[in-house]
Amino acid sequence: MSTLDISSDPRDTGLDERALARRLADLWQTPRGIIGTLSSVDHKIIGRRYIVTAFFFLLLGGVLALAIRIQLAKPENRFLAPDLYNQVFTVHGANMMFLFAVPVMEAFAVYLVPLMIGTRNIAFPRLNAFSYWIYLPGGITLWVAFALDMGPDVGWFAYVPLSGPQYGAGKRADIWAQMITFTEVSALAVAVELVVTIFKQRAPGMSLDKIPLFVWSMLVTSFLIIMAMPAIMVASTTLILDRLVGTHFYNPAEGGDVLLWQHLFWFFGHPEVYIIFLPAVGMVSTIVSTFARRPIFGYLPLVLALFATGILAFGLWVHHMFVVGLPRVGESFFTASSMAIAVPNGIQIFCWLATLWDGRPVFKTPLLFVIAFIITFVIGGLTGVMVASVPLDTQVHDTYFVVAHFHYVLVGGAVFPLLGAVYYWYPKIIGRMMSERLGRWVAGLVFVGFNLTFFPMHILGLIGMPRRVYTYGPEMNWGSINLFVSLSAAILAAGFLLFFVDAIRSAFSGEPAPENPWNAPTLEWATSSPPPSYNFERIPVVSSSDPLWETPETLPVATGLRTDRRELLLTSLSEANPQARESSPRDSIWPFLAAIATTVMLISSIFSAWAVVWGSVPIAVTLIAWFWPKGTPEDAA
Amino acid sequence: MRQRIALDVSELPMHGLEGASPTWWGTFAFMLLEGTGFALVIAMYLYLLDLAPQWPIGAEPPRLGPGTALTVILIASLVPNLFISRWARERNMRKVRFGIVIMSLLGIAPLIPRAFEFSALNTSWDSNAYGSILWTMLGLHTTHIVTDVADTIVLAVLMFTRHGTNLRRLGDVQDNALYWNFVVLTWLPLYICIYWIPRL
Numbered sequence: 001m002s003t004l005d006i007s008s009d010p011r012d013t014g015l016d017e018r019a020l021a022r023r024l025a026d027l028w029q030t031p032r033g034i035i036g037t038l039s040s041v042d043h044k045i046i047g048r049r050y051i052v053t054a055f056f057f058l059l060l061g062g063v064l065a066l067a068i069r070i071q072l073a074k075p076e077n078r079f080l081a082p083d084l085y086n087q088v089f090t091v092h093g094a095n096m097m098f099l100f101a102v103p104v105m106e107a108f109a110v111y112l113v114p115l116m117i118g119t120r121n122i123a124f125p126r127l128n129a130f131s132y133w134i135y136l137p138g139g140i141t142l143w144v145a146f147a148l149d150m151g152p153d154v155g156w157f158a159y160v161p162l163s164g165p166q167y168g169a170g171k172r173a174d175i176w177a178q179m180i181t182f183t184e185v186s187a188l189a190v191a192v193e194l195v196v197t198i199f200k201q202r203a204p205g206m207s208l209d210k211i212p213l214f215v216w217s218m219l220v221t222s223f224l225i226i227m228a229m230p231a232i233m234v235a236s237t238t239l240i241l242d243r244l245v246g247t248h249f250y251n252p253a254e255g256g257d258v259l260l261w262q263h264l265f266w267f268f269g270h271p272e273v274y275i276i277f278l279p280a281v282g283m284v285s286t287i288v289s290t291f292a293r294r295p296i297f298g299y300l301p302l303v304l305a306l307f308a309t310g311i312l313a314f315g316l317w318v319h320h321m322f323v324v325g326l327p328r329v330g331e332s333f334f335t336a337s338s339m340a341i342a343v344p345n346g347i348q349i350f351c352w353l354a355t356l357w358d359g360r361p362v363f364k365t366p367l368l369f370v371i372a373f374i375i376t377f378v379i380g381g382l383t384g385v386m387v388a389s390v391p392l393d394t395q396v397h398d399t400y401f402v403v404a405h406f407h408y409v410l411v412g413g414a415v416f417p418l419l420g421a422v423y424y425w426y427p428k429i430i431g432r433m434m435s436e437r438l439g440r441w442v443a444g445l446v447f448v449g450f451n452l453t454f455f456p457m458h459i460l461g462l463i464g465m466p467r468r469v470y471t472y473g474p475e476m477n478w479g480s481i482n483l484f485v486s487l488s489a490a491i492l493a494a495g496f497l498l499f500f501v502d503a504i505r506s507a508f509s510g511e512p513a514p515e516n517p518w519n520a521p522t523l524e525w526a527t528s529s530p531p532p533s534y535n536f537e538r539i540p541v542v543s544s545s546d547p548l549w550e551t552p553e554t555l556p557v558a559t560g561l562r563t564d565r566r567e568l569l570l571t572s573l574s575e576a577n578p579q580a581r582e583s584s585p586r587d588s589i590w591p592f593l594a595a596i597a598t599t600v601m602l603i604s605s606i607f608s609a610w611a612v613v614w615g616s617v618p619i620a621v622t623l624i625a626w627f628w629p630k631g632t633p634e635d636a637a
Numbered sequence: 638m639r640q641r642i643a644l645d646v647s648e649l650p651m652h653g654l655e656g657a658s659p660t661w662w663g664t665f666a667f668m669l670l671e672g673t674g675f676a677l678v679i680a681m682y683l684y685l686l687d688l689a690p691q692w693p694i695g696a697e698p699p700r701l702g703p704g705t706a707l708t709v710i711l712i713a714s715l716v717p718n719l720f721i722s723r724w725a726r727e728r729n730m731r732k733v734r735f736g737i738v739i740m741s742l743l744g745i746a747p748l749i750p751r752a753f754e755f756s757a758l759n760t761s762w763d764s765n766a767y768g769s770i771l772w773t774m775l776g777l778h779t780t781h782i783v784t785d786v787a788d789t790i791v792l793a794v795l796m797f798t799r800h801g802t803n804l805r806r807l808g809d810v811q812d813n814a815l816y817w818n819f820v821v822l823t824w825l826p827l828y829i830c831i832y833w834i835p836r837l
Contacts, residue, residue, distance in 0.1 A: 011647055017640070123659045192666040196659045204644055226666060230674040234681070238773065247762050247769035249681070255694045255766035260684055264677070515638065526638055541643040548638075555638040560647030569646060570653040578646050580653035624791055629800040637652035637804035 010563045012538065020537050023563045028120070028533035030587060039587040041125035042533055046132050047111025048429060053132075054104035057095055057139055059500065064092040066493055073486035075474040085470035086153035087172075091146045093156030094176060097272065098183040099139045101414060102225075105279035106190045108421060109218040111429060113194060115524035115531060116212045118203030118540040120568040121584045123196035124189075126591045126626065131189035133595030138182025141603065145175040152176035155468065157269060158239070160250040160261045165243045174243060174606045177236040181602055184229045184236075191225035194218055199573055203523065204558055205542040206576045212522045212545070213289075213296060216303050217282025220310040221275055227314070228271035235264035245609050259324055266317035274313040276410060278306060280417035281348060284370050287417075287424055288352045290520040291367040292359025295546050298351035305344035305351075312341045322393045331390050338388035345381060349374060364518070365439030369420030372447040373412060380408025383458065398468075401461025407454045419446065419499065426503070427517050431530040432510030438502040442495050449492030456481050456488075521546030526555050539569050542576075565633035583634035590626035597622050652804055655726075655811065664812045668819045671781070675823045678777060682770045682830050694767035696760040698835035703753040708828050710750070711821045714743040718821075722814040725807040733810060734801070737793040740817070744786030751779055758831070774827050781820045788813055 012020050030040040040046065067088055071080040080088060114122050122128050145151050152172045154163040163173040198219045202211070211219075239261070241247040248254035250261050289296040296302065318326060318334040352374065361367060383405040387393045396402060419442070426434050465478050472478050516525035525548055527536050538557035544550035558578070561567045566584040571577055601615025629635050655661050686692050721736030754775060760768035792813055795801055 013645070013647060124663060188670060192663055192670070195666050196662045199662055200653070200657070200659050204646075226670045227673050230670060231677055234674060234677045238681075238769075241762075241769070241773070245762065247773070248764075248766045249685075249769050251766070254764075255685060255689050256769070257685065257688055257766075260681065263684070264681070267677075538640055538642075539646075553639060554641045556643035557640045558644040558646050559642050560645045560649075569649075570657055570659070572657075578644070578649055579657040580650045581646060582653050582659065583651070620787060627791070629795070629803070629806070631800070635800070635803060635805060637808075 011559075012561050012563050013559045015563070017537060020563070021532065024534040024537065025532060027563065027566055030533065035589060036587065038592045039129075039589045041121070041129050041585060041587050041591075043110050043114050043122040043125060043128060044429075044531060044533075044535075046125075046128050047107050049132055050103055050107030050110060050135070051429075053136060053139065054100050054107055055500075055503075057099040058104070059496075060143065061092050061095040061100060062493065062496060064088050064095070066489060068092065069486040069489040071470065072472075072482050074483060075476070075479045076471050080470060082470045083153065086468075087146060087149075087151035089468055090152045090155055090176070091142060094152060094179065095139075095142060096410075097156055097276075098179065099135075099142065101276045101410065102187050102272070103135055103183070104418065105221070105276060105414070106187060106194075108283075108418075108425070109194055109214075109221075109279065110190060112425065112524060113197055113215055113218055114201070115428075115527070115535055116215050116522050117198065117201060117206060118523045118526075118536060118542065119197070119201040120535050120539075120566070122193050123201060124193045126585050126588055127189050128193055129588075130591035130595050131186040131193075133592050134182055134189075134598060135186035137595070137599040137603075138179050138186065141175060141182065142179045145172070150175060152179075157265050159265075160239065160242075160258045163239060164250050165246075166251075168243070171606060174240060177240045177243075178602050178606055180232055180236040182599075184233050185598075187225055188229055191222035191229075194222040195226070198222075200570050201568060202571050202576045203540045203542045204569065204571055204576055204578045206571075208574050209299070210542055210545040210576075213285035213299070213302055214279070214282035214522075217278045217285070217306055220306045221278045224271045224275050224278070224310050224313060228268045228275065231264050231268035235261060235268070238264075240606075244606075259321070262321050262324065263317070266320045267314070269320065270317040271313040273406075273409065274309055276414045278309065280373075280414040281306065283417040283421040283424075284352060284373060285348075286520075286522070287366045287370050287420055288355050289546075290424075290518050291362045291364060291370075292355045293362065293519075294355060294359040295521075295549075296351065297354040297358060298347075299545065301347050302351050305347045308344040309341060312337055312344070316341065319388055319393070322390050323397045335388050335390055339385055342381060342385055349378065364423075365434070365436055365443055366420040366424040366518075368440065368443040369416050369423065372443060373416040373420070376408055376412025376416060376447070376450065379455075380405060380412050384409060396461050398466055399461035400457040400465045400467055403467050404454050404457035404461060407450075407457075411450060411454075416446070419443075422499075422503065424518070425524075426506065427513030428524055428529050428531070430507050430510070431513055431528075432506050433513050433517060434506040434510060435502050438498060442499045442502060445491055445495030445498060447495075449488055449490075449495050452488035453485055453492050456485050460485075516548065521549040523547060562633075565636065583636070586630075586632055586634060588626060590622055594619060594622035594626055652808070654804075654808060658808055658812075660808065660812050661815070664815055668816070672819070672823065675777070675827070678770070678774055679826055679830060682774065685766050685770055686834065689767065692767065693760065693835045694765045696758075696764070696767065699754075699759055699771070699832055700757040701832055703750040703757045704828060704832050707747045707750040707754065708824065710743065710747045711824055714740070714747075715818065715821055717743065718814050718817050722811050725810040725814070728804070728807060730796075730802060733807065734796050737789065737796050737810060740814075741786065741790050741793045744782065744789050744817070747782060748779075748786070751775075751782065771831055774831060778820075778824055778827055781823070785813070785817055785820050789817070 030036055030042050071077050150171055152175055154173050158176050161167055238249045242250055248256045250256045250258055285296055315337040319338045423434050423439050460481050513529040523540055541556040541558055567581050568584050569578055570580045570582045572579055597618035604611030717739050724732040724736055758771050762769050762772035
């Protein structure tokens with residue numbers, strides 16, 4: 001059926017490793033030059049860009065956090081004016097959630113999942129490129145707006161009516177809403193890619209019970225993204241419609257309702273916590289098993305806990321709304337479900353502890369971060385069970401107690417494992433080791449600095465200090481604790497600074513990394529550090545959930561793939577039996593151009609609703625050019 | 638690491654079809670994503686309805702004519718849509734070319750009654766929350782028709798070029814047909830919400 005000449009049919013069968021590597025490199029390498037850079041569809045290049053960009057946003061968001069701490073260090077401080085303070089805490093929160101936490105977790109998956117399941121590239125690699133090129137302008141939009149004194153000032157959840165047309169004058173709330181659109185389009189695209197990659201591109205033999213736990217966690221996370229993020233898209237779109245064309249979704253005078261906003265936002269916002277946390281769970285499981293030197297204890301309960309958390313995540317959102325006056329029975333239901341989610345999380349903690357208990361743990365930096373995580377996250381989980389109870393929540397709602405709680409679960413629960421993951425996978429990604437000595441300092445400073453900074457905030461909340469106030473009077477007696485918190489934040493900042501120094505320095509002068517420096521069991525360690533553009537010379541064949549521990553010397557592989565087109569293997573959903581040799585698209589500039597066209601449309605639509613109409617024409621043109629067959633060997637079927 | 642050949646995949650087909658095709662699964666993932674979006678819009682509709690003292694707010698119920706005509710066209714389009722999917726599976730190029738032209742026309746046809754639906758709503762998006770949610774439902778669904786019909790037309794053009802006979806393009810035709818079923822099926826609950834619930 002093909003129009004292409006496939007009579008010459010070069011295969012990798014019988015080629016020696018050097019010749020094969022040369023041919024694959026010719027085929028998969030991203031071309032040099034600016035066009036090549038903008039056209040790359042290599043999941044590793046895109047994943048690396050994502051990680052670097054996300055950490056850059058972490059740095060910027062961290063600077064804002066320090067500005068907040070300077071402002072609050074003493075009563076009636078005048079470092080930040082009230083209006084600027086509103087922008088600072090809003091941009092800090094929005095940046096950390098939408099530009100750092102979700103993208104960085106997906107970024108690690110974009111880089112690691114194809115390697116961990118033994119394939120050559122992510123599914124829909126051009127969509128992957130597009131997702132990065134749409135994420136970047138979303139971030140730039142927020143920060144340029146902030147630099148122009150146009151930063152959102154309505155809190156990261158942008159409650160109406162404050163963000164609506166009546167109170168949110170100017171373009172600040174529109175910037176927030178459109179930043180949401182950019183980042184959610186990007187996150188949703190990656191989620192779809194990951195689901196299909198994990199479903200269809202696993203190495204032959206990697207049946208469901210042999211999938212690495214990080215990959216499981218990303219599968220569940222991707223489904224959470226697919227089913228939760230449409231809620232924030234609907235919310236931000238209807239908000240922008242209220243603001244720009246005069247709809248009345250959130251206007252009680254015309255049949256609208258402000259609580260509708262809170263329902264929509266938190267229907268997304270609570271799963272969002274697990275969208276950030278579940279990948280971290282996957283990272284922890286991976287690190288614990290490697291450094292405990294034994295297969296993970298309780299693989300099946302850990303997978304089931306991921307699913308249980310994912311499902312319960314959709315039944316919790318109202319616990320963010322306990323003080324708005326909902327029916328009692330509803331509150332009881334959401335209290336029960338909020339407490340229930342502690343069960344799967346408890347199971348995970350016990351499985352990790354059992355793995356460490358029964359193993360021969362090697363306390364390298366990644367494992368130190370995991371231990372810091374377990375302690376900190378358990379504290380955050382306990383305060384979580386506390387605020388799940390309506391009377392207690394009513395008391396501490398909108399106080400620093402809540403600020404302390406969610407930083408414990410988000411920083412302790414996700415950023416600590418993430419830093420561990422950086423130390424763990426850095427050698428694979430960069431090809432050099434990070435410093436073990438500095439790493440220990442980073443882990444210590446971040447752990448101590450974090451707890452000294454955030455634990456006293458529980459007390460501040462209990463003695464009544466509300467969140468989001470730009471200052472407080474001396475008579476409140478909050479000054480000394482706040483000063484202590486601000487000084488501790490300097491320790492935390494020093495830890496992060498040292499981390500960045502180590503990461504940058506090691507890229508140039510770190511010790512060269514071997515293929516498998518940690519003697520880890522999963523497939524990403526079966527290829528060179530950093531991996532070649534084609535990931536593996538031959539696709540691995542798997543017969544165990546810890547393949548590199550099963551056969552440490554040799555890697556069983558598949559042969560018979562072509563060497564004249566980008567080709568990878570498709571396997572069946574549950575057993576991962578080989579089904580087809582599928583082509584993988586070549587580099588293309590069109591995803592970049594489509595993202596530019598989309599950016600022009602989205603930004604213009606803040607100023608004129610008609611931009612949605614004329615702006616779709618260039619988008620359609622770029623998309624058609626993107627999908628139009630180019631007659632390359634990848635088109636053959 | 639040393640490699641040991643454990644499997645020969647040279648006899649496998651060069652392209653995965655249907656359940657073995659990434660685009661097929663990708664289409665499903667996007668249907669789940671957009672289906673969630675439709676479900677949320679319907680939930681908003683019911684939420685606003687529940688709050689309102691009377692429904693519709695300050696307007697007559699929408700006129701049934703254009704919306705019903707569109708519904709009839711959409712349901713009727715499912716028949717050739719099922720056929721084109723089958724023809725693509727059978728790799729019958731002549732029939733696929735015929736079918737894709739028909740499906741392009743059947744994609745454009747509902748846009749004509751759709752244009753009249755907006756004025757048949759008897760309310761404007763900026764009248765009140767009822768008008769806002771009706772226009773949003775209709776707008777969201779119209780976006781789906783327009784994007785799918787654009788996709789269908791591009792495929793139709795492709796079918797008459799040298800790329801048309803490629804097995805991959807026939808897979809695209811099947812995925813496109815699958816997605817059109819989704820566009821039709823998501824309309825039915827919206828049709829009930831917009832046209833019939835206000836008459837209860």
